[in-house]
Amino acid sequence: MYITDLNRAGGIGANSLFVEIGPFRVLVDAGMHPKAVGREAMPRFELLDDVALDLIILTHCHLDHLGSLPVVAREHPGAEIWMSRESAVLAPRMMRNSVRVMSRQREEADIPEYPLFTDGEVKALEERFTPIPIGHTSQLHVNGQVLEVEFYHAGHVPGAVSVLLRHGKESIMLSGDVLFTDQHILPGASRDIPKNVNALVLETTRGGTSREPGQSRDEEIERLVDTIADTISQGGSVLLPVFALGRMQEILSILHEGFQEKLIPECPVYTSGLGMDLANYFDYLSKKNSPLRFRKRILKDLNVRRMPRDIFPGKNPPGPAIYVASSGMMVANTPSYRLAAAMIGEPSNAICFVGYCDPDAHGYKVLSSKPGDSILFETLDYRATSRANIERFDLSSHADREELLDYAIAMNPGTVILSHGDPDARGWFEEELYASVLDSRIIDPEPLKRVHC
Ligand SMILES: [Zn+2]
Ligand SMILES: [Zn+2]
Known part of the structure; x- marks a missing residue:
């Protein structure tokens, strides 16, 4: 062989x-x-x-x-x-x-x-x-x-x-x-x-x-839900950069549970294109004897909205709200990239990374920034100052x-x-x-x- x-x-x-x-x-x-x-x-x-x-x-x-x-x-x-x-x-x-x-x-x-x-x-x-x-x-x-x-x-x-x-x-x-x-x-x-x-x-x-003690998946989900809840109740918005396949629907399902259990205050949830389409496919597969468990009802219950079109660098988007946006690593010109340029300058906002981020990716620059650091969004020709609460969750x-x-x-x-x-x-x-x-x-x-x- x-x-x-x-x-x-x-x-x-x-x-x-x-x-x-x-x-x-x-x-x-x-x-x-x-x-x-x-x-x-x-x-x-x-x-x-x-x-x-x-x-x-x-x-x-x-x-x-x-x-x-x-x-x-x-x-x-x-x-x-x-x-x-x-x-x-x-x-x-x-x-x-x-x-x-x-x-x-x-x-x-x-x-x-x-x-x-x-x-x-x-x-x-x-x-x-x-x-x-x-x-x-x-x-x-x-x-x-x-x-x-x-x-x-x-x-x-x-x-x-x-x-x-x-x-x-x-x-x-x-x-x-x-x-x-x-x-x-x-x-x-x-x-x-x-x-x-x-x-x-x-x-x-x-x-x-290596996984740190006290960072089991369940504990990380709890910490994520707490961070979202705190941010929303203080009037800020949350950006979750996600991969469209699997991770977006997983996060929507976690949010659904958070809202149902009244852990997260009521607020609008916005998502971007491909992940929404895939959610429909997941619903279809879930009915077809697949181990997958995702139903379209979650989108309805969450009253998920399509991402607003008018997202501009430095202009905080409508909030308080939760934005679940691809791409997970903030590749240039994707919804998560544009939202980060709009949201990162506002201290009441949170940017929550929930998946793998390559050290060369733009998302990594955002993820590793300290308050007051300057970050260039090259394709938008915009330089932002990092002031939002930026967190990473180990939900690999x-x-x-x-x-x-x-x-x-x-x-x-x-x-x-x-x-x-x-x-x-x-x-x-x-x-x-x-x-x-x-x-x-x-x-x-x-x-x-x-x-x-
Ligand atoms: Zn893979
Ligand atoms: Zn792979």
């Missing part, structure tokens, strides 16, 4: 892993690097030029896993494309949004190769999707050979799966992005651990972060590192392959796995190098 990490930059980015198992050629995920642009943002698919892929598997619909799927699928017209039932519904919506974002970037940032695919291609691609049920073994037959594929519920976001591949005596488990803790809208990952696994590809996102959608370590030890595979993490995160896992009872081989694969496992 061989694996090749096609994510040219390493770390977390354009996630895509090429697996050779028996005669089968399988690609797991085809992402786009959130910080790169154009072809450089894609996995190095050129390494597959002489390969005919049999199967492409999507673990979930975040763009660092899904963003370049139409490109690799176009280059491998004979490959089957498998994903969970939820992802088969959500992926086309996410990809159509990418087409729109890339078309805008083509003009604004002068990237002539954008969009890398079109709405028409997304529609045609959808026809090739095979939705695979979670918890059953599915088989792919090629030339009389059989590849067994099993999906495990991975928590993280709706539709996310871990993937087990078996051929003859060889097997490989890919964790994908995984969260074991329950969220409001989604149960945590399956605790079923497959036996006799040769190789485990393990995500290591939180390897560099990735498992704690100790949980992942226990998971690897319980699986006891012959080889552990580290993935989806920065160098310090992988370093922690490497050290801890060596120090553990496992006698697994541990590999931190060099990008673009074929590794025997």
Whole structure:
């Protein structure tokens, strides 16, 4: 068995892993690097030029896993494309949004190769999707050979799966992005651990972060609700920058409970586009025997309103109110970016970060600012002074590192392959796995190098 990490930059980015198992050629995920642009943002698919892929598997619909799927699928017209039932519904919506974002970037940032695919291609691609049920073994037959594929519920976001591949005596488990803790809208990952696994590809996102005592998820939710309640009752407004897929609906569900239990004073809730559409999809999936638990009624009960159009830098928007706005990392020109420029100068406001924020992202500048710091909102040509209450809450959608370590030890595979993490995160896992009872081989694969496992 061989694996090749096609994510040219390493770390977390354009996630895509090429697996050779028996005669089968399988690609797991085809992402786009959130910080790169154009072809450089894609996995190095050129390494597959002489390969005919049999199967492409999507673990979930975040763009660092899904963003370049139409490109690799176009280059491998004979490959089957498998994903969970939820992802088969959500992926086309996410990809159509990418087409729109890339078309805008083509003009604004002068990237002539954008969009890398079109709405028409997304529609045609959808026809090739095979939705695979979670918890059953599915088989792919090629030339009389059989590849067994099993999906495990991975928590993280709706539709996310871990993937087990078996051929003859060889097997490989890919964790994908995984969260074991329950969220409001989604149960945590399956605790079923497959036996006799040769190789485990393990995500290591939180390897560099330890959870502080007193910061359990429930305690963090309580602290978030308290912060929102205090801000609103003192006449300020709250901005929650969120990812549109999963995190926005999770936060709306937490707010819903906060209002129902009268913990948060009555006030309007505003949200932005894609997340509202996805909320409708979640409602549909929740009715279809999915582990997902999100109903449209929440939007009605909250009387959610579309974001006001007239948001201007330095001009505090209507309040007191709660703004749940994408993007989670305040990418330039997104609603959360524009709202931050409008709200950050007002000491009665709060900006609450509830998810991952890359140190190079604009959101990180806001997050790490001290009162009185000056922050440039470059694309708005506006310099603000940070005066709002800025807080971070540890509500990560990735498992704690100790949980992942226990998971690897319980699986006891012959080889552990580290993935989806920065160098310090992988370093922690490497050290801890060596120090553990496992006698697994541990590999931190060099990008673009074929590794025997
Ligand atoms: Zn993810
Ligand atoms: Zn990811």
